[in-house]
Amino acid sequence: MYRIGELAAVMNISKRTIDYYTQIGLLNPVRANSNYRLYGEESVQVLKLVEHYKNLNMPLEEIKSFIELMKADCGIDKEKVEKHVDQIANIMQHLKEEIKIIEPFLQKLNEHEKEMVVNKLSPQGVTLAQTLLLLLN
Template identity: 30%
Template structure:
């Protein structure tokens, strides 16, 4: 019988190994280690020096991968993630707010561009469907 590796409270898994996350998100363990190398993740370590990922780490990884799919670089993603931990003086917070607003504008822009691209593809689709109708019509 397969034994659960770590503590599980009422059916909710609370920690994960590197390969569990790798499998879940369909990425390599190397990729996860690389993200840690860049400071995007900071999992705790077990007594034997193995990485232990919490649910929070997992959520972060999810965010990282989302950022990637959306065309942000890992350093941009790092900056965005760091917004979660800003603490300290008012000046720092103001700067972070400015940055966040800039990113929000970028996101709006990307949404608009995606919608334009979508329109383009829909137009092509119509043309292709029409072309197909002609072909199939004359050659049933």
């Protein structure tokens, strides 16, 4: 269990950010007898997800909605799943547009430089494609 300052240091974010995430319900600390808020490993995982989705420019309210969907024990909310799939589709469309923009630059690379780019992107791309296919089949 982490106190707020410890969690902030571990995750390299401010205590104020953790306070805000706690206020909006993203983080759910427990209170110690001394009235300190204690954050467990679940909070670390939530903060990693928040960072990941913020890097994808997903709004915080959508991140919160997705995290709530992941935590839900009472079954699957089809509407929320469809909304999240739509978000993934939007991210994929954005990536497709980014590829179109960078394509002329990639064509100017020599073979060695192209190979380096492919090696950097291929494992993630293949893994993502396989995961999506498994989920949709």
